[in-house]
Amino acid sequence: MSNKEKIFDESISLFSEFGYDRVSIRQIAKKVGIKESSIYNHYKSKESILDEILDYYIFEMTKEEIPLSKAEKNLDVSFDYFYKTGLELYTSKLSEPRMMKITRIILIESYHNEKIKEFVKTSIIKYAVEGWIELFELMKEKELIRKDCNTAQLAQSFYYYGLFLLIEHFIINYPEDDEEFLKTLGLKSENHMKLLFDSVKIKDNANIRLECEKDYFEVENLVRNSFWNIYRPGAYEHLIVHNLRKDKSFIKELAYVIEKDGRIIGHINYSKGLLDYENEAIILGPVCIDKNYQNKGYGSKLIGFTLKLIEKQNMPYVFVVGDENYYRRFGFESASKYNIFLEGTDTTEENPFFMIKVFQHDKINFKKAIFSNPDLFNVDERDVDEFDKKFEFKEKKFWTHN
Structure with a gap:
């Protein structure tokens, strides 16, 4: 592993454990085992390390994202198949230790770090909710849900519940077993989605x-x-x-x-x-x-x-x-x-x-x-x-x- 990769990994661990503001460049260098000045050969500042962490998080979360065309085919099989496919992809990605730590950093720092707060509002919440709105609109077209339902409210109701479960695990109940949490996350999210879907689905007489x-x-x-x-x-x-x-x-x-x-x-x-x-x-x-x-x-x-x-x-x-x-x-x-x-x-x-x-x-x-x-x-x-x-x-x- 190169020094840059070590700096990246140790920064994630330190930010996750102590918070971004409480970690100094000196602490990161000590943890990596290099001089403080050597960090600047790879990163301009502590903030540039944070920028790379956020970019990495979004890239990892979206690189295997199911495109709308594929989502449409999955919906044709059944709603359960469509949802479970996406949920398994998400929990699989979240289960990686590095991604778990970054998720904790994002949730904790969003309360007082303006850069991360904007990142959460735009890259995590806005992007995800818009994606769910698009999918619910597709479900209307395919006559899976009622034409009169509010897709924006549906998307928010679903996504905000999942966000609450993350906050509960990473902040309220921290430290908590990650493996057990992921099982619970999958089960609770699936049950919540079924509850929402049942409230708006078209009763098919086929x-x-x-x-x-x-x-x-x-x-x-x-x-x-x-x-x-x-x-x-x-x-x-x-x-x-x-x-x-x-x-x-x-x-x-x-x-x-x-x-x-x-x-x-x-x-x-x-x-x-x-x-x-x-x-x-x-x-x-x-x-x-x-x-x-x-x-x-x-x-x-x-x-x-x-x-x-x-x-x-x-x-x-x-x-x-x-x-x-x-x-x-x-x-x-x-x-x-x-x-x-x-x-x-x-x-x-x-x-x-x-x-x-x-x-x-x-x-x-x-x-x-x-x-x-x-x-x-x-x-x-x-x-x-x-x-x-x-x-x-x-x-x-x-x-x-x-």
């Missing part, structure tokens, strides 16, 4: 239930509309859903719909494919949400609900073919990590779109294996065109290549 025979046409039409002209001219996923119900690979007890205001807005299927060393293995899909209800968390509810059922049924793992950025939030990872590949793909390279969620790791033997979809996933275009006659006409979009 209902997840098993698909039944009377749903078949409505579901097929929903699947057709959801996939139409997305991956190819027209769609064939609705024919797969139709054929799957009559096939031995179909898992009827995992075919669910999500219903809202009396109509089906989402659907999910699971079926059994073939894996070299296990014979049968489950794959998720097709899954879809009505275009008018996408990006509101309904897909995540449906996927999350059915994955819990799979785990309870003692199934070792489940596969999916899809967007790795989307499915990663549910615990899916590249199947090639486990030496498993999708039939027809290159087995020498990673296939990020072919993913697995493992519930029982002891069931994976890491031998190279090939997974094959049910045969009915391979559809004939003529069969699709014939099946489409049952539905309202939709124009296919053809792409031209220059």
